[in-house]
Amino acid sequence: MIAEAGLALLWLAASLSLLQLVLGAAALRPGNEPLLRIVRPVAVAQGLLVGLSFLTLIWLFLRTDLSVKLVAANSHSLKPWLYKFAGAWGNHEGSMLLWVTVLAVAGAGVALFERRLRQDTLIATLAAQAAIGLGFYLYILIASNPFERLFPVPVEGNGLNPLLQDPGLAFHPPTLYFGYVGISIAFSFAVGALITRDVGPAFARAMRPWVLGAWIFLTLGITAGSYWAYYELGWGGWWFWDPVENASLMPWLAATALLHSVTVLATRAGLRAWTIMLAVVAFSMSMIGTFLVRSGILTSVHAFAVDPLRGAFILGLLAFYIGGALLLFGLRVRYVKEGSTFEIVSREASLVINNLFLSVILGLVFIGTLYPLVTQAMGREISVGPPYFNTAIGPIALALAAIMTIGPMLRWRRDQLRALAGRIAAPALLSAAVLLLVVILAPGTRWLPLLGLAFAPGVALASLAPLWGRNLRRTPLFICGMVVAHLGIAVALAGMAADSAFTQETLIAAHPGQTIEAGPFTIRFVGVEPVPGPNWTAIEAQLEARRGAGEPFLLTPQARLFDSPPTPTSETSIQTLWDGQLYVAIGDGDDQGRWQLRIWWKPFVTLIWAGGALVAIGGFLSLLGRLWRERRFKPEAQALPEPQEALA
Amino acid sequence: MKAKNQRLILLALAIVAVGIAALLAMSAMRDQASFFYAPADVARQGIPLDRAVRIGGMVRRNSLHRHPDGVTIDFLVGDETPSVIRVTYRGITPDLFREGSGVIAEGRFQPNGQFTATEILAKHDENYMPPELTRRGMHRTDHVG
Numbered sequence: 189m190i191a192e193a194g195l196a197l198l199w200l201a202a203s204l205s206l207l208q209l210v211l212g213a214a215a216l217r218p219g220n221e222p223l224l225r226i227v228r229p230v231a232v233a234q235g236l237l238v239g240l241s242f243l244t245l246i247w248l249f250l251r252t253d254l255s256v257k258l259v260a261a262n263s264h265s266l267k268p269w270l271y272k273f274a275g276a277w278g279n280h281e282g283s284m285l286l287w288v289t290v291l292a293v294a295g296a297g298v299a300l301f302e303r304r305l306r307q308d309t310l311i312a313t314l315a316a317q318a319a320i321g322l323g324f325y326l327y328i329l330i331a332s333n334p335f336e337r338l339f340p341v342p343v344e345g346n347g348l349n350p351l352l353q354d355p356g357l358a359f360h361p362p363t364l365y366f367g368y369v370g371i372s373i374a375f376s377f378a379v380g381a382l383i384t385r386d387v388g389p390a391f392a393r394a395m396r397p398w399v400l401g402a403w404i405f406l407t408l409g410i411t412a413g414s415y416w417a418y419y420e421l422g423w424g425g426w427w428f429w430d431p432v433e434n435a436s437l438m439p440w441l442a443a444t445a446l447l448h449s450v451t452v453l454a455t456r457a458g459l460r461a462w463t464i465m466l467a468v469v470a471f472s473m474s475m476i477g478t479f480l481v482r483s484g485i486l487t488s489v490h491a492f493a494v495d496p497l498r499g500a501f502i503l504g505l506l507a508f509y510i511g512g513a514l515l516l517f518g519l520r521v522r523y524v525k526e527g528s529t530f531e532i533v534s535r536e537a538s539l540v541i542n543n544l545f546l547s548v549i550l551g552l553v554f555i556g557t558l559y560p561l562v563t564q565a566m567g568r569e570i571s572v573g574p575p576y577f578n579t580a581i582g583p584i585a586l587a588l589a590a591i592m593t594i595g596p597m598l599r600w601r602r603d604q605l606r607a608l609a610g611r612i613a614a615p616a617l618l619s620a621a622v623l624l625l626v627v628i629l630a631p632g633t634r635w636l637p638l639l640g641l642a643f644a645p646g647v648a649l650a651s652l653a654p655l656w657g658r659n660l661r662r663t664p665l666f667i668c669g670m671v672v673a674h675l676g677i678a679v680a681l682a683g684m685a686a687d688s689a690f691t692q693e694t695l696i697a698a699h700p701g702q703t704i705e706a707g708p709f710t711i712r713f714v715g716v717e718p719v720p721g722p723n724w725t726a727i728e729a730q731l732e733a734r735r736g737a738g739e740p741f742l743l744t745p746q747a748r749l750f751d752s753p754p755t756p757t758s759e760t761s762i763q764t765l766w767d768g769q770l771y772v773a774i775g776d777g778d779d780q781g782r783w784q785l786r787i788w789w790k791p792f793v794t795l796i797w798a799g800g801a802l803v804a805i806g807g808f809l810s811l812l813g814r815l816w817r818e819r820r821f822k823p824e825a826q827a828l829p830e831p832q833e834a835l836a
Numbered sequence: 837m838k839a840k841n842q843r844l845i846l847l848a849l850a851i852v853a854v855g856i857a858a859l860l861a862m863s864a865m866r867d868q869a870s871f872f873y874a875p876a877d878v879a880r881q882g883i884p885l886d887r888a889v890r891i892g893g894m895v896r897r898n899s900l901h902r903h904p905d906g907v908t909i910d911f912l913v914g915d916e917t918p919s920v921i922r923v924t925y926r927g928i929t930p931d932l933f934r935e936g937s938g939v940i941a942e943g944r945f946q947p948n949g950q951f952t953a954t955e956i957l958a959k960h961d962e963n964y965m966p967p968e969l970t971r972r973g974m975h976r977t978d979h980v981g
Contacts, residue, residue, distance in 0.1 A: 422928075459846075461843075462846070462850075525839075526839035526840055526842070526843045527839065527842075527843070528839065529838070529839055529842045530842075540846065540849070544849060544850065544853040547850070547853060547854075547857075548853050548854075548856060548857040548860075551854060551857035551858070551861070552857055552860060552861050552864075555857075555858075555861040555865070556861065556865075559861075559865060559869070560869075568871070569871065569872030569890075570869045570870065570871050570872060571869070571870050571872065571890055571942075572865065572868070572869050572870075573868075573870065573942075575867075575868040575888070576864050576865060576868035576869060579864045579867070579868060580860050580861060580864035584860075695907050695926065695927060695928075696906070696907060697905065697906020697907050747931075755931070755932075756931040756932065757931055758928075758931055773928060774928075775907075775928030775929070776928070776929070778902060778906055780906075782906045784906060784907055784928050786927070786928050
């Protein structure tokens with residue numbers, strides 16, 4: 189019965205989304221004003237119903253109700269409860285239900301909390317959000333029903349892909365989806381504002397916190413996903429330019445550009461049409477990503493077994509929404525006023541450059557991700573990997589980091605080049621000094637990591653510049669947020685550069701008892717022993733590592749064999765030290781009693797994720813600062829001119 | 837400056853940026869994209885020596901040898917034709933790598949026709965078959981090799 193209840197809730201939510209769309213569209217016609225007040229409650233109810241439907245699915249997974257096809261295919265009664273719980277979205281149907289749940293909950297959030305947007309624009313926004321939801325409800329109900337029953341009921345389920353049986357599964361997908369799908373709000377805002385011709389600073393101020401919120405989740409989700417891949421795959425890498433990773437990076441790049449352009453619109457009434465365009469592009473990238481990941485045209489741990497019909501369905505939805513939004517943009521862009529002007533040396537100009545660079549990077553990722561699919565259709569198999577992405581994107585990303593630090597030092601509208609030169613002298617000198625140092629101490633470092641190492645400290649110093657000479661207690665929180673986020677980029681850059689310049693790798697087949705030298709560490713291979721787990725058995729190697737005369741510590745990489753489905757996986761063992769991580773993976777044993785060990789010493793690699801977390805924390809501070817400020821100045825919120833330095 | 841002119845300038849900048857991106861992408865792609873070869877392709881077209889490529893097929897049964905250092909292996913990759921490629925790889929193989937199943941390797945050919953892999957791609961489940969091969973009508977069968 190519970191599965192049927194879940195399905196019924198889903199049908200109800202879908203009908204409400206249709207109602208929300210129709211009512212919203214009708215309410216915008218003159219004479220229908222009374223309808224305006226019904227749309228918000230409908231949006232909230234829709235979010236509630238689909239949320240309940242999703243909870244129903246989680247319940248079915250927790251109880252391991254094997255009469256439900258999805259549970260039988262992807263779960264197992266002897267699995268730890270965390271993976272039963274998270275297993276609800278570790279499959280195609282469940283993840284699509286999570287997708288549409290986030291979409292509806294985000295819409296309900298707007299209906300509940302958005303008070304600044306003009307009412308007609310808000311209603312148009314909710315109608316647009318409902319229109320997106322409707323398509324994906326149809327998809328789930330027609331092509332991907334998670335509540336389908338199975339008869340006869342099997343005695344046991346098939347189990348979850350062991351690679352997914354990791355605490356990361358409980359955190360990474362929901363976080364990523366909140367960002368990935370949450371950015372739909374920006375799309376709907378843009379569509380709403382185009383419909384009611386309401387593109388202006390007040391609209392931008394209303395949209396900004398929603399974009400910021402989605403962006404924070406997206407940043408966290410990508411950072412967490414990167415760390416998960418790093419320790420789970422055991423290949424020592426933290427980013428593989430896999431199409432699935434790119435699918436999450438593309439919306440992030442667009443959302444980052446949007447976050448900066450919306451500030452220009454809010455503060456200086458500039459970049460109007462461009463901001464709207466970016467809002468459309470950001471969520472379009474999310475939908476394209478969903479298509480790439482969920483259609484089955486890619487092979488990866490994210491692409492669950494799917495049939496081609498589903499891919500065609502999602503492609504159809506995608507073409508419809510993106511095409512529709514672009515058409516609306518084309519029809520209405522002439523009603524969008526030109527923004528206020530600015531000089532070449534100004535805050536606005538630096539933000540325009542930021543947007544151009546981010547867009548170019550987005551374009552490069554987009555081409556690199558989709559090009560293989562195009563050539564494949566023409567009958568030539570190619571693959572585009574790290575060499576392409578690093579060569580094409582690395583230099584632009586470095587230039588972007590430099591622009592990032594110059595921007596906040598510039599005044600709005602107009603500034604003096606000479607004044608700027610004075611402000612960037614110290615960071616530039618610092619970078620030059622570090623460059624020299626690395627060239628002398630570590631000759632032969634490749635040029636991209638070398639530049640990264642040199643840029644990072646300068647960028648870090650310069651990103652603190654907006655706080656220089658300020659009374660810290662009176663500095664608005666959103667400025668601190670910006671500083672922390674920019675600092676996070678510098679920290680992550682340092683980590684990436686240090687990892688690629690200084691990583692030391694040792695590959696060896698070792699006997700128990702043997703001593704291995706790996707980078708600055710002396711590692712004694714103590715031995716191997718079998719270890720039982722809840723639903724796996726493993727062979728665990730024990731290694732005692734020490735650096736110089738330091739305290740020894742134990743590393744225990746495992747080769748696991750999961751019971752159901754019977755699958756071997758390897759678990760890395762990672763020791764985090766203040767200046768990096770020692771990372772060990774175990775391979776096969778041989779007939780001479782040796783075991784393959786792959787050991788990496790990765791100096792300062794942790795900075796990559798620490799930087800990602802800082803970026804998200806910066807976003808969060810900035811969001812708090814904005815909301816707090818608006819509460820404080822509520823009555824004059826519309827009239828209040830933003831202060832000169834306002835930038836989040 | 838008039839607002840309208842500024843908008844035109846920004847538009848022009850955006851177009852230039854897109855153009856630069858396209859040029860960069862094309863040149864990087866020409867140098868860095870790696871083509872896929874099945875053993876039959878190599879037999880037909882000759883050995884591609886000038887760049888990194890991907891090869892794929894089935895690991896032939898009883899062809900896997902481990903070198904004395906314990907971490908280097910070599911094996912034969914075959915397809916439905918009699919052609920094979922000898923692959924050497926130094927590293928830990930993916931968990932599901934074994935004789936008789938599908939594999940994709942990234943790396944370069946040596947002038948003698950051997951392939952030195954820098955990476956062996958993991959397959960994520962038992963039924964996995966490299967899509968490059970399924971699209972060529974090759975199915976997961978144990979009689980190959």
